[in-house]
Amino acid sequence: MTIVGDIIIGLGLFFIIVSTIALLVMPDLYTRAHAVAKSETLGLLLVFLGLFLRPEMDAASFGRLVFVLVFSLIANPTAVHALVRAASRSGALPWTVIDQRIADAELGSEPDAHGEVEGVEAEEGPR
Amino acid sequence: MSPFLIAVLLIIAVLIAAGLHRVWAGPTVFDRLVAIALVSVNGVIVLVVLGFVLGRPSLFLDIALAYALLAFLLPIALGRYFEERDDGTSRDGLPSPSRRPRPTGVVPHGLLAERGRRATEQRVAQAQQQRQPSYPEGEIQSPHPKGRTRRPRHYREDER
Amino acid sequence: MIVPLDIIIFITLIAAAVLAVNVSDLLAAVALLAAYSLFASLLFAGVNAVDVALVEAALGAGLTGVLFIGAILATTRHSTAKRTWRRRVVVLPLLVGFIGLMLYASIGLPDRGDPDAPAQTGVSQHYLANSLEETETPNVVTSLLADYRSQDTLGETLVIVTAALAATLVLIRRREDEPGEPSPLDPDDDAPPVEGATGGGPTDVEPDEPAAGRDATAADSGPTAPPPARDPYAEEQRRRGRP
Numbered sequence: 001m002t003i004v005g006d007i008i009i010g011l012g013l014f015f016i017i018v019s020t021i022a023l024l025v026m027p028d029l030y031t032r033a034h035a036v037a038k039s040e041t042l043g044l045l046l047v048f049l050g051l052f053l054r055p056e057m058d059a060a061s062f063g064r065l066v067f068v069l070v071f072s073l074i075a076n077p078t079a080v081h082a083l084v085r086a087a088s089r090s091g092a093l094p095w096t097v098i099d100q101r102i103a104d105a106e107l108g109s110e111p112d113a114h115g116e117v118e119g120v121e122a123e124e125g126p127r
Numbered sequence: 128m129s130p131f132l133i134a135v136l137l138i139i140a141v142l143i144a145a146g147l148h149r150v151w152a153g154p155t156v157f158d159r160l161v162a163i164a165l166v167s168v169n170g171v172i173v174l175v176v177l178g179f180v181l182g183r184p185s186l187f188l189d190i191a192l193a194y195a196l197l198a199f200l201l202p203i204a205l206g207r208y209f210e211e212r213d214d215g216t217s218r219d220g221l222p223s224p225s226r227r228p229r230p231t232g233v234v235p236h237g238l239l240a241e242r243g244r245r246a247t248e249q250r251v252a253q254a255q256q257q258r259q260p261s262y263p264e265g266e267i268q269s270p271h272p273k274g275r276t277r278r279p280r281h282y283r284e285d286e287r
Numbered sequence: 288m289i290v291p292l293d294i295i296i297f298i299t300l301i302a303a304a305v306l307a308v309n310v311s312d313l314l315a316a317v318a319l320l321a322a323y324s325l326f327a328s329l330l331f332a333g334v335n336a337v338d339v340a341l342v343e344a345a346l347g348a349g350l351t352g353v354l355f356i357g358a359i360l361a362t363t364r365h366s367t368a369k370r371t372w373r374r375r376v377v378v379l380p381l382l383v384g385f386i387g388l389m390l391y392a393s394i395g396l397p398d399r400g401d402p403d404a405p406a407q408t409g410v411s412q413h414y415l416a417n418s419l420e421e422t423e424t425p426n427v428v429t430s431l432l433a434d435y436r437s438q439d440t441l442g443e444t445l446v447i448v449t450a451a452l453a454a455t456l457v458l459i460r461r462r463e464d465e466p467g468e469p470s471p472l473d474p475d476d477d478a479p480p481v482e483g484a485t486g487g488g489p490t491d492v493e494p495d496e497p498a499a500g501r502d503a504t505a506a507d508s509g510p511t512a513p514p515p516a517r518d519p520y521a522e523e524q525r526r527r528g529r530p
Contacts (some may be wrong), residue, residue, distance in 0.1 A: 003201070004237075006131050009131075009135060013138060013232055015262055016139065016169065016172070016228075017142065019165070020142040020146055020258070023146060023149050023150060023161075023162060023165055024145060024146075024149055027132070027170045029155060029161065030158050031153070031160055032149070032158060032161055032162075036161050036164055036165045036168075037183060040168055040169075041168075044168060044171070047135075047172055047176070048175065051175065051176070051179055053191075054179055056179050056182060056184055058182065058184070058185065060185040060238055061178075061184040061188050061210070062186060063189055064188035064189065064192060065182075066173070066186070067192065068175065068188060068191055068195060069194070070190050071195060071199075072160060072168070072171060072195055075195065075196075075199040076168055076199075078199070078203075079164055079198075079199050079201075079203060080161060080164055080202065080208035082202050082203050083157055083160050083161055083164065083202045083205065083206055084157070084161075085206060086157070086196075086205065086206040086207075086208070086209035086210065087157040088156070088285075089209065089210065090157075090209050092155060092255075093158060105210040111214065119162040
């Protein structure tokens, strides 16, 4: 039984490692929050489930572990959601790619204001 | 004192220390707060596993429960700080950024780069077409550097 | 006691403290202080001090974090600490000297649990032997705190009351209390209007709505002309009918 518990704890540890690496490597706030809310909670769930199968478990700690597990399952994504909602309302933009050609085409900027715009064919001519 | 749990403890402690890098290097304040949320959850895990290692899980689960309950409140309170008021101003007094115009030229960025490139070409053509003045009737002088003149397409007799 | 875990958590603790001081956004500093309390709680739990760990986690992570956010709501979000080389050159030797003095003093302390230490062979024997008949309190800890060492407890109570007063004075004001905007200390506006006052100019304070996000605003926002100054005590005197 302990071996099964250790395997589940090891799997949970893998997810926690992945989510911490994702927090460090990801390019954007929203993707980082994704890692913290989702895969971290899964890792936490697996670690606590693996702890149920250990021999040190007794009756008093069984109910407490269930409660901590359920509460963390609900509270961690909710807390990160509150932060990301506040960030979205404060104007944090997602990681996008801005194509200069489209931006210039939409804004209607003059080509000689910024020199050569590659790919835009009919704009450049003898002026 | 099983060695496997001690190894788990040490690995999670190293991950806590690694999470602090994002707190230092997060460009916005929200990056730092999300990293602190990750550190809090890892701390809860360390407390619970420490209880199992030291042989008294029920006591340490009390600490973990109290800390998890209170560490849940902190991001909620911080989220309330950043709530904007009903007239669109943010709490710092400036107009809320979510109501400012977004930057132009944003392209869909996905795994299919080809689709993105084709969509980009379409959007460039569409934007250019909308910007162009309507063609006058008759021949038009193309601004193409090679100097070719072209008739407008709807006057070609073979296409009526 | 797991030594490698304590070492890693201790290094993280110092890193969190250094970051909390150097970050310029105070909200991130509050979050870092909460993380600092978590690390201290982990260190306490690592040496089996469960009650201390519980109190440290509960107070440091929850209570002081939320109180600090309230204080930031009332004041400002960006720290304006001045860091000059002159200050560092003066402060750093003092710090190092103080730490060295403390370390030197702690070398002479007796070992933990030493039966020949002065703390074990002095007054504590008398207290343990005679506590029940002298104080009529079954719990020795209570009798020590409240009877034998009651002046220490009085000093602690004074400290707590001062801290509570100071915190109240900071948290009772809101940042939007610019001159001219009514603050919560003004008299209520459902009092009957007084002739001679300026009527409805600055008195249209909206009642606190339970909607989210309005919990710290006292009046409608936007740049209005600063209304003339009010004298709340004179208005109250007039309201009560005295000249």
